[in-house]
Amino acid sequence: MAFHTKHLISSSLAILLSLTGLAHAQEKFPSRQVTLVVPQAAGGANDAIARVVAQKLSDQWGQSVVVENRPGAGGNVGTAYAAKAKNDGYTLLVNADSAQVINPFLYAKTGFDSVKDFEPVAPLAKAGYVLVANPSLPANNVAELIALAKSKPGALSIASAGNGTLNHLIGEMLQKATDIQLQHIPYKGAAAAATDVVGGQVPLSVQSMPSSIAFIRSGKLKVLGVVNEKRLAALPDAPSIGETVPGFGATPWYGMFAPAGTPKNITLQIQNDIAKVLDSKDVQERLATLGCETFKGTGDQLAQIVKSDMVRWAKIVKDSGAKID
Structure with a gap:
């Protein structure tokens, strides 16, 4: 009898754990506060864009979305911090192209790998x-x-x-x-x-x-x-x-990234929700007051932009002779 009771308890516990795991796997994202790390100081273009996006995502998700400024070393401090964050979608990076694709060629050590350490989620805006x-x-x-x-x-x-x-x-x-x-x-x-x-x-x-x-x-x-x-x-x-100068031009951009290994279903959901944000007329108008415009795209497109821009800026940095220890 004791054996059967013990077996029954063990089986029930296994079923309970299985159901708990299933519920956790199907948990709606997000179920708690999401943090957008901005590796530049408050008041700048990237910060302003992140705050516009944060407010709209918060409205969509019914969860608090907060902006956390972590400036320093031209954006390296906050970018490196975000790279090491838990890859569950609750800590995301809103970065300027300068930190993501230029700094690796300027600094001897940045503390992150622009390609390997991140999952590109979506572009957000282009800056004038x-x-x-x-x-x-x-x-x-x-x-x-x-x-x-x-x-x-x-x-x-x-x-x-x-x-x-x-x-x-x-x-x-x-x-x-x-x-x-x-x-x-x-x-x-x-x-x-x-x-x-x-x-x-x-x-x-x-x-x-x-x-x-x-x-x-x-x-x-x-x-x-x-x-x-x-x-x-x-x-x-x-x-x-x-x-006046044929071929001259550069369009700086801002984009959202997640730590490498963040589940694809989460990054795709965020990508789709950002698309809704950028379709909003008031978001377009608010970015226009900053001299910026919305930049809709996919995570895959952002990944390609990062790779191609890194090739371009590597040459520009080399030609300029700029170097920061």
Whole structure:
């Protein structure tokens, strides 16, 4: 009798554990708070985009979606942190292309592998970048800037957010594409660089739209050209640099990634839910106020963008000579 009782208890326990495991496997995602890691400081374009997406996903999911800023080392600190997070979909990375595809060629050690450590979930947005100048500069477009720079080799200076930053490298691309010489002045951040161009201490800078749009609208900065491959909706009258310099163009982007090994059914669900977010008219309008636009796509497409961009930026970084220990 004792044997049968023991066997019955054992069988019941096995069934209970099996049902518990099945319930857990079928648990609706997400069933608790989701964290979006942003490896840049609060207030920047990536942070703003992440917060727009977080609010919309929270509304969809009925769960809290919070943004956690982990800046440092040009985005390496937060990106490395996200790479090591549990791969269950509850910690996701919202990253700028600069940290994901440029930093591996700038830094001796980043703390992560851009391809092996992540599952690309979906692209989120494209950022507008512009070549801006102090209004006193005697050049009103890229063609006039090229002529001015060639008449005074090395006399004009260009401010950036720091050595190896995206706007520094875009400035290097411009010099190489147009065969001009500009003196690079690195600052500690895009805001400081933009402020000194407004103040006339430096005549030029490449800036993201979020960091420069207020100055542009107030007339404190003038746009010489749009860095992106096509004109920006926020500045329809500003020509792209590529209209003057054929083949020139770069469109910085922001995307969402999950730690490697995150279940495919979860990343696909998030991808599909993000597509709904990006279809929202108010999200499109909010990103437009930042000088950005929605960038709909799949995780597989984002994976291809990462790989192709890494090839492109590896050469640009090498040509620029930029290196950060």
